[in-house]
Amino acid sequence: MTQNTAPTLALEVLDLRKSYADVVAVNGLELRVTAGQCFGLLGPNGAGKTTTIEICEGLNTADGGTVRVLGRTWDRDATWLRNRLGIQLQETQLAEKLTVLETLTLFRSFYDQGRTVDDVIELVQLGEKRTSRVNGLSGGQKQRLALACALVGDPELLFLDEPTTGLDPQSRRQLWTVVEGLKREGRTILLTTHYMDEAERLCDNIAIVDHGKVIALGTPRELIASLGADHVIRLGTAEGVTVPVTLAELLALPDVNGGREMPNGFELRVRSVQAVLPSLLGIAAQRGIAWSELSTHSATLEDVFVSLTGRELREG
Amino acid sequence: MRFSSLQQLTLARFREFIREPEAIFWTFVFPLLLAGGLAIAFRDKAPEQAIIAVVTPSAGDSAALRTAGALTSAASVDKAPIRARQIPTDSVDDVLRTGTAALVVVAMPAGGVEYRFDPARPEARAARQQTDDILQRARGRSDVIEVRDVTVRERGSRYIDFFVPGLLGMNIMGSSIWSLAFAIVTQRNKKLLKRLAATPMSRLEYLLSFVLSRLVFLGLEVGVLLGFGAFILDVPIRGSLVTLLLVAFVGAAAFGAIGLLVSSRSRTVEGVSGLTNFVMLPMWIFSGVFFSSNNFPAAIQPVVQALPLTALVNGLREIMLQGAGLGAVWPQLAVLTAYLVVCLTIALRIFRWQ
Numbered sequence: 028m029t030q031n032t033a034p035t036l037a038l039e040v041l042d043l044r045k046s047y048a049d050v051v052a053v054n055g056l057e058l059r060v061t062a063g064q065c066f067g068l069l070g071p072n073g074a075g076k077t078t079t080i081e082i083c084e085g086l087n088t089a090d091g092g093t094v095r096v097l098g099r100t101w102d103r104d105a106t107w108l109r110n111r112l113g114i115q116l117q118e119t120q121l122a123e124k125l126t127v128l129e130t131l132t133l134f135r136s137f138y139d140q141g142r143t144v145d146d147v148i149e150l151v152q153l154g155e156k157r158t159s160r161v162n163g164l165s166g167g168q169k170q171r172l173a174l175a176c177a178l179v180g181d182p183e184l185l186f187l188d189e190p191t192t193g194l195d196p197q198s199r200r201q202l203w204t205v206v207e208g209l210k211r212e213g214r215t216i217l218l219t220t221h222y223m224d225e226a227e228r229l230c231d232n233i234a235i236v237d238h239g240k241v242i243a244l245g246t247p248r249e250l251i252a253s254l255g256a257d258h259v260i261r262l263g264t265a266e267g268v269t270v271p272v273t274l275a276e277l278l279a280l281p282d283v284n285g286g287r288e289m290p291n292g293f294e295l296r297v298r299s300v301q302a303v304l305p306s307l308l309g310i311a312a313q314r315g316i317a318w319s320e321l322s323t324h325s326a327t328l329e330d331v332f333v334s335l336t337g338r339e340l341r342e343g
Numbered sequence: 344m345r346f347s348s349l350q351q352l353t354l355a356r357f358r359e360f361i362r363e364p365e366a367i368f369w370t371f372v373f374p375l376l377l378a379g380g381l382a383i384a385f386r387d388k389a390p391e392q393a394i395i396a397v398v399t400p401s402a403g404d405s406a407a408l409r410t411a412g413a414l415t416s417a418a419s420v421d422k423a424p425i426r427a428r429q430i431p432t433d434s435v436d437d438v439l440r441t442g443t444a445a446l447v448v449v450a451m452p453a454g455g456v457e458y459r460f461d462p463a464r465p466e467a468r469a470a471r472q473q474t475d476d477i478l479q480r481a482r483g484r485s486d487v488i489e490v491r492d493v494t495v496r497e498r499g500s501r502y503i504d505f506f507v508p509g510l511l512g513m514n515i516m517g518s519s520i521w522s523l524a525f526a527i528v529t530q531r532n533k534k535l536l537k538r539l540a541a542t543p544m545s546r547l548e549y550l551l552s553f554v555l556s557r558l559v560f561l562g563l564e565v566g567v568l569l570g571f572g573a574f575i576l577d578v579p580i581r582g583s584l585v586t587l588l589l590v591a592f593v594g595a596a597a598f599g600a601i602g603l604l605v606s607s608r609s610r611t612v613e614g615v616s617g618l619t620n621f622v623m624l625p626m627w628i629f630s631g632v633f634f635s636s637n638n639f640p641a642a643i644q645p646v647v648q649a650l651p652l653t654a655l656v657n658g659l660r661e662i663m664l665q666g667a668g669l670g671a672v673w674p675q676l677a678v679l680t681a682y683l684v685v686c687l688t689i690a691l692r693i694f695r696w697q
Binding site for chain 2: 084085086106109110112114116118119120121122124125129132133134136137138139160176180
């Protein structure tokens, strides 16, 4: 550990660039992850999250830029780094015929030092499944086993690439509990996800990534506050019906901070639902508009993404 | 607690293999079925009886009746050299066409006989010889010199003796290359290789674990086939069993390394299957599994002799059939070791982990 007062950087990425044959995957991306925090890369599929994380993991090479992991670089200290990183890849299928215990004992044998296999099994709540074969595990259990494989080396820095993609809600929450346990142990975690609720719940800091670049950075609270609005009102019309009102007219209403036109309706970011709703209903009554949907929700990271890009996370 | 990752990797290979019932079948049962089939084809048989047909003589023809009678009585004794049956005149062509008898005997009215047969069939020529001897002796011919037959069956010079070491070598090649290629490409396809590459695992140890796990099964594989050959087919093992196992082990390690090289780049099982066949096919043809590799022209002999399967099969054959010792098979061991080292080195260098 360094002696100076500045927080230690577990990961530093500067001006990272990577192109494949016909597409620019990462385009000048920058990241600074301080030791002990859980840092989230949030973005749609194809935003360059996985390419970035794989370069940080030493599994892919960059075309340009600097990557410093735990203060070291991959070209000089690969073995040193591999012993200190825990990695979960997006789509690894572990050997089907091995049991949980056998798989973890195998992975443990690769590391100079680490935690005991039993310890890790306990940590990811797979105690009941320790002698089950991998092909007999559910999706969530497989994902927790993959996480356990990343933990046996007692890593200083943990990379989790979309750890809950494809899991049912219950399995996702179970995995979140495990990650929260790791956070309490003070581990540094870099996590990619395209679920805003996941990022909001787990991450201390979030970088929103789009087209290979960081387009917003901050704590979940800061990012949502940057919208300048606490709530979102959704106005829906029936399919193919045009309503006699324009986005500009709606944006001109008092207390409306922003908004956008959607395929069937509008979405408005507002400071207070109570303040805006009467004038909205007034316009509707005046012009005989029958909204087929009128809903409100507290602003989320999803809304931040929408306001930054004009697209939804899930649209990719 | 200190774990050995080479040991763990080998153990994992071993477990994955024994938990795959199909793999067990192809490795152990299949070669046995093959050897069993051959055992039936090459079993010890009594000398062939010639099967002949005699045209039924008409009731009044005494000479013809005598001829037919002589053949029938000769066929009725124990261990008779011929088996005879009577057929009507009009079915002669039929019998010859279908080959249900090798020779048809037609008695002529004057006491002579006519033999009808296809000289292109070896058993037909033998049947003619046997039948003629019987008939001539029945009419009083006596042999001018006394002859005595002493038959010899040299163990170790039969075709099955030649073939079993070849089958052993071919099996070692096939199971080594296939099991590795299939396992590695599957792991690459499932991104497990990539995951392993993200750990501090030694990549050399990973590759070595495949070669080592092959050796574990090799003992069983060779034991089963060798036992079958020795006890059921009576194939000799004249050299030392230790030398034999050593050559088999070095052979398996060499083919294991070739298997690693074959599977070092492919991403799909289909892709590696083609490559595997491409590598093995020349050896099936040229390496002398089914017939001696010396049959090929001298011009290509240097290539034929440099093939790893040629080295393995020749080494096994020399030990089993000629009782060769370590001093005699070292050239074969050297060839196999060279393949092991070269292929492993190249595989480690060009291996695709993602």
